[in-house]
Amino acid sequence: MMMLALLVAGVLLLIAALHVYWGLGGLWPGTDAADLAARVAGFAGEPSPPSAIASFLVASLLVYSAIVALVLGGLIQSPIPFFLLGPSALTITLIFVGRGIAGYTSAWRRLTPVEPFARLDRYYYSPLCLLIGAGIFTLGIRGFSG
Numbered sequence: 001m002m003m004l005a006l007l008v009a010g011v012l013l014l015i016a017a018l019h020v021y022w023g024l025g026g027l028w029p030g031t032d033a034a035d036l037a038a039r040v041a042g043f044a045g046e047p048s049p050p051s052a053i054a055s056f057l058v059a060s061l062l063v064y065s066a067i068v069a070l071v072l073g074g075l076i077q078s079p080i081p082f083f084l085l086g087p088s089a090l091t092i093t094l095i096f097v098g099r100g101i102a103g104y105t106s107a108w109r110r111l112t113p114v115e116p117f118a119r120l121d122r123y124y125y126s127p128l129c130l131l132i133g134a135g136i137f138t139l140g141i142r143g144f145s146g
Contacts, residue, residue: 001142005073008135009066011128016062023055042117044110065092065136072139089140096133100126 021028022036030036034047041049050058068088071078078085102108103126112118 001073001139002075004135005069005075005139008069008132008139009073009075011132012062012066012069016059016066019055019059019062022049023052023059025052038114039116039120042112042114042121044113064088065132068092069136069139072136072143074143086140086144089136089143093133093137093140096129096136098133100128100130100133102126103129 022040027033027036030039030049033049037043037047037049049055067076067079068085070076071080071085072089080088103121108121109118112121
């Protein structure tokens with residue numbers, strides 16, 4: 001379980017670092033703000049990426065999720081009260097699995113039709129969300145079953 005916790009937390013922290021980078025004005029993997037929005041957001045009629053505040057908020061939630069993964073994997077002591085750990089793991093699982101599934105629905109595609117986001121979402125972002133959700137779920141089941 002320790003390897004799974006390290007893998008999940010590592011991926012979450014890399015994604016958090018990207019969001020901090022974007023919040024600070026970074027443009028990679030885009031070439032300008034509109035190109036970045038087309039690659040990482042994909043919303044119709046939205047030529048700019050998410051705001052710095054939104055980027056930092058997402059980054060902080062990703063860091064929290066990484067901490068939960070590390071606690072569930074037994075790698076760090078919990079800074080999170082034990083009574084919140086189970087609900088946190090369940091919420092994180094539901095968010096990632098829900099986001100992963102959403103990427104394959106026609107309703108999500110109508111909201112985010114812009115290319116290359118739509119393609120990247122189908123092949124990379126949504127499967128990654130499903131894997132992260134499955135990882136947190138597995139850690140939660142193992143962490144609370146003994």
